[in-house]
Each structure stands twice: as C-alpha cells, then as structure tokens.
Amino acid sequence: QVQLVESGGGLVQAGGSLRLSCAASGLTFRLSAMGWFRQAPGKEREFVGGISWNGGITNYLDSVKGRFTISRDNAKSTVYLQMNSLKPEDTATYYCAAARSLWVVPGTEAAYDYWGQGTQVTVSS
Numbered sequence: 001q002v003q004l005v006e007s008g009g010g011l012v013q014a015g016g017s018l019r020l021s022c023a024a025s026g027l028t029f030r031l032s033a034m035g036w037f038r039q040a041p042g043k044e045r046e047f048v049g050g051i052s053w054n055g056g057i058t059n060y061l062d063s064v065k066g067r068f069t070i071s072r073d074n075a076k077s078t079v080y081l082q083m084n085s086l087k088p089e090d091t092a093t094y095y096c097a098a099a100r101s102l103w104v105v106p107g108t109e110a111a112y113d114y115w116g117q118g119t120q121v122t123v124s125s
Contacts, residue, residue, distance in 0.1 A: 002026040009119030020081040022096030029077040038092035050105035
C-alpha cells in the first residue's frame with residue numbers, strides 16, 4: 001500500500017519560511033518523479049513544483065520561482081519543499097504526489113498516481 005505523508009505545515013508570518021516534508025512508503029521512490037501541489041479555499045488545485053527521480057530536473061510555478069526549492073533524499077524516500085519569503089497568497093493546503101515517471105516532471109494532476117493527505121500552510125500578513 002502506497003502512503004505519502006506530508007508534514008511541516010503551520011502558521012507563519014509573511015516573509016517567513018517553512019519546510020514541508022513528504023515521506024513515501026510502498027512505492028519505488030527512487031524511480032518516481034515527485035510533485036507538490038496546493039489548493040487554496042475556493043480555488044482549483046495547482047502545481048507548485050516537481051522533481052525528477054534523481055533531482056536533476058525541477059520545475060516550478062512561476063509565482064514561486066526563486067522562493068521555493070524542491071529537493072529529495074532517495075535514501076530516506078522523502079521529498080522536501082523549502083518555502084522562503086512566504087506571502088499570504090501562498091496560504092493553501094499543500095499536497096505531495098508521486099508519478100511513475102523518470103525524466104519527465106509532470107505538471108498536471110492527472111499524471112500523478114499517488115497523493116498525500118495534505119498539510120495546511122497559513123501565511124499571515
């Protein structure tokens with residue numbers, strides 16, 4: 001059974017930082033592309049960023065480029081989302097997802113096979 005468990009969410013002031021983690025089990029993590037998505041109240045879920053199986057390829061939503069960094073530790077089957085210079089508009093539930101893909105980092109929900117339960121990030125102004 002595949003499980004993706006996010007952690008690290010919370011309440012932070014604008015300009016602050018948070019690091020989200022997503023621990024995976026039950027899948028061949030090292031052969032999976034990993035993505036982070038977010039969904040704010042009343043909005044559709046959107047792709048935040050993703051990373052290829054070996055970390056060699058990363059993609060980001062334009063509005064988070066330069067502020068967010070995705071990394072992974074295949075030995076720990078964990079992917080991270082470092083979020084700096086947070087803004088109130090970053091407030092959302094953040095989800096990690098896994099795709100059975102090596103070199104392509106998908107940017108659409110449909111391409112991902114497994115999902116975590118989400119962790120809430122709230123940025124106060």
